[in-house]
Amino acid sequence: MIKISNRIAILLFFFIAFISCKSDKKEEKAIKERPNIILFMVDDMGWQDTSVPFWKEKTALNNLYHTPNMERLAEQGMKFTQAYATAVCSPTRVSLMSGMNAARHRVTNWTLRRGISEVKPPKGLLMPEWNLNGIQPTDTIERSTHxxxxxxxxKENGYLTIHTGKAHFGALDTPGENPINLGFDINIAGHAAGAPGSYYGVKGFKKDANKSSIWDVPGLEKYHHKDIFLSEALTQESILAMDKAIESEKPFYLYMAHYAVHTPIQGDSRYEQKYIDKGLNSIEAKYASMVEGMDKSLGDLMDYLDKKNIADNTIILFMSDNGGLSALARGGERHTHNKPLSSGKGSAHEGGIREPMLVKWPGKTKANSVTNDFVIIEDFFPTIIELAGIENYKTVQKVDGQSFASTLKGKDKNNNSRALFWHYPNNWGPTGPGIGASSTIRKGDWKLIYYHLDNHFELFNIANDIGETTNLAFKEKEKLKVLAIELSNYLRSVSAQMPIQTNTNKQVPWPDNQEVISNI
Known part of the structure; x- marks a missing residue:
C-alpha cells in the first residue's frame, strides 16, 4: 500500500507540475502578445501648433507649422478634435498617472520644491492647502496624493516601463520626484523640475554651464559639450531603451515626455532658418523650430517601429499636457497664438485646455478617421490599461477617467452629453482671458466658467463660438443655473478645495450659491 501511495503521490506531483508549467507558459505567451504602447506627450503644445488641422478648416497657423510626422500619424490613425487636458502641467501629469480629476487629487498647480508653493496668491484670495508635493508611492508624505x-x-502585468524626458510628478526631495519610484523600470532625464535649464548639449542642458541649478536636465552626460538638441538626445536614448525591451522579450510602455516646447524658447538649428526665411520674428522662428524638432522625434520612433517590424503591434497615443503658451515669452500679440481658440496656457478658455490628440491602434482603429467625442486627460489611465489587455487591477485611488477604447474601435459612444470638469483654485501668475482661480464645466455645446476672485461667470456655446467671444451668462440665466448646480454638486462630491476670500476670511462660495446666482 505504501509503495502504491508513493507512486500515486509522485504521479500527482508531476501532473501538478505539468499543469502549472503549462499555465505559466500560457500566461507568458499572453504577456508577450500584449501590444507595445508609446504615449508621446508634448509640453505646452497648442491645438494649432501643427500642420494637422484639428478644426473644421485649416488655418494660417496650420500652414505656418511643419509637422509631417503628425500628418503621417493622423493618416494611420484617429484624430480627436475635442480632447482636453488641464491648463497647467503638473495637474495633467498627475491625472494621467492616476486616472483622477484634478479636483479630487488636489495637485492643482505646478510643483517643484517640497512644501513650497512657487506662486503667490492674487490679492483677495488665499490658496487652499493643495497637494504641492505631487503624487507619491506612499501615504507618508505631507500634502501629496498616494x-x-x-x-x-x-509593470506588474509584464511590461518594461520606460520614462523619457519631463517627469514633474513629485516635488524635490520626495520619492515622487524619481519616476523609478512610480513604476518605471527605466528613467531617462526625468526629475522634479518641469522645464530644462537649456535645450543645448553644448551647455550640458544646464541653465548655467558653470554652476548647477534645479533646472539642469539629469542623466544625459554623454551628450554634454556636443552639438545636439535635447529633443534629439531624448529620442536616441528612447530608441536604446526600446532595444533593451525587445531583447528582454517583454512588451514595452514608453512614456515619451518631451520637454519641448516649454520655455526657454531656444532655436533648433536644424530648422530655425527656414522659419526666419518665412518672415517670422526671432522668437517665433525658434518656437516653430522646436515644434518641428519634436515632430522629427515622432517620425524617428515610427521609423524605428517599422525597422524592427513591430509597428503592427505597437499603439501610439499623441497628446499635449496643456494649451500653447501665449500670455508671455512669445513673439507677437499676447493671447493670440492659439487662434481661433481664446487665450492659452494657464487659462480655462479653450486655448488653455484643448489639445492636439492622435491615436494609432493597428488593426483596431480605422486609418485617417476623425472623432468629435469628448476626451479628458484622466481618460488615458483606464484606456491604456484596457489597450494592454489588463483586467481586475486594483488602485488605492478612485479612478474618474472613462476608457475611450470603444471610440478607437469606431463605435459611436455619443458621450458628448457627459460633463467634463476642471478645478484650479490657484494662481498661475500672468493675466489674460480665462486666467485665474476658477472652476469649469463643459457639457454638450455649453461651457460655464466660475471665477473665484469675484464670483463672476462666463457662459459660452462652444459649438457656435469656439473663440469664446460672447459671454451668454446674462442672456442664458436658466442654462447657467443648471450648469452651476451640476458643477457645484460635482465639486462637493469629490471634496474639492476652494480658496479663502481675504476680505471675509470665508471660503469662496460654491457656484450654485443663491447669493452668487442672484447677482447675475
Whole structure:
C-alpha cells in the first residue's frame, strides 16, 4: 500500500507540475502578445501648433507649422478634435498617472520644491492647502496624493516601463520626484523640475554651464559639450531603451515626455532658418523650430517601429499636457497664438485646455478617421490599461477617467452629453482671458466658467463660438443655473478645495450659491 501511495503521490506531483508549467507558459505567451504602447506627450503644445488641422478648416497657423510626422500619424490613425487636458502641467501629469480629476487629487498647480508653493496668491484670495508635493508611492508624505500609478500597473502585468524626458510628478526631495519610484523600470532625464535649464548639449542642458541649478536636465552626460538638441538626445536614448525591451522579450510602455516646447524658447538649428526665411520674428522662428524638432522625434520612433517590424503591434497615443503658451515669452500679440481658440496656457478658455490628440491602434482603429467625442486627460489611465489587455487591477485611488477604447474601435459612444470638469483654485501668475482661480464645466455645446476672485461667470456655446467671444451668462440665466448646480454638486462630491476670500476670511462660495446666482 505504501509503495502504491508513493507512486500515486509522485504521479500527482508531476501532473501538478505539468499543469502549472503549462499555465505559466500560457500566461507568458499572453504577456508577450500584449501590444507595445508609446504615449508621446508634448509640453505646452497648442491645438494649432501643427500642420494637422484639428478644426473644421485649416488655418494660417496650420500652414505656418511643419509637422509631417503628425500628418503621417493622423493618416494611420484617429484624430480627436475635442480632447482636453488641464491648463497647467503638473495637474495633467498627475491625472494621467492616476486616472483622477484634478479636483479630487488636489495637485492643482505646478510643483517643484517640497512644501513650497512657487506662486503667490492674487490679492483677495488665499490658496487652499493643495497637494504641492505631487503624487507619491506612499501615504507618508505631507500634502501629496498616494496613488497606484499607470506604469506600476503595466509593470506588474509584464511590461518594461520606460520614462523619457519631463517627469514633474513629485516635488524635490520626495520619492515622487524619481519616476523609478512610480513604476518605471527605466528613467531617462526625468526629475522634479518641469522645464530644462537649456535645450543645448553644448551647455550640458544646464541653465548655467558653470554652476548647477534645479533646472539642469539629469542623466544625459554623454551628450554634454556636443552639438545636439535635447529633443534629439531624448529620442536616441528612447530608441536604446526600446532595444533593451525587445531583447528582454517583454512588451514595452514608453512614456515619451518631451520637454519641448516649454520655455526657454531656444532655436533648433536644424530648422530655425527656414522659419526666419518665412518672415517670422526671432522668437517665433525658434518656437516653430522646436515644434518641428519634436515632430522629427515622432517620425524617428515610427521609423524605428517599422525597422524592427513591430509597428503592427505597437499603439501610439499623441497628446499635449496643456494649451500653447501665449500670455508671455512669445513673439507677437499676447493671447493670440492659439487662434481661433481664446487665450492659452494657464487659462480655462479653450486655448488653455484643448489639445492636439492622435491615436494609432493597428488593426483596431480605422486609418485617417476623425472623432468629435469628448476626451479628458484622466481618460488615458483606464484606456491604456484596457489597450494592454489588463483586467481586475486594483488602485488605492478612485479612478474618474472613462476608457475611450470603444471610440478607437469606431463605435459611436455619443458621450458628448457627459460633463467634463476642471478645478484650479490657484494662481498661475500672468493675466489674460480665462486666467485665474476658477472652476469649469463643459457639457454638450455649453461651457460655464466660475471665477473665484469675484464670483463672476462666463457662459459660452462652444459649438457656435469656439473663440469664446460672447459671454451668454446674462442672456442664458436658466442654462447657467443648471450648469452651476451640476458643477457645484460635482465639486462637493469629490471634496474639492476652494480658496479663502481675504476680505471675509470665508471660503469662496460654491457656484450654485443663491447669493452668487442672484447677482447675475
Amino acid at each position: 496613488v497606484t500609478t499607470l506604469p506600476q500597473i503595466l
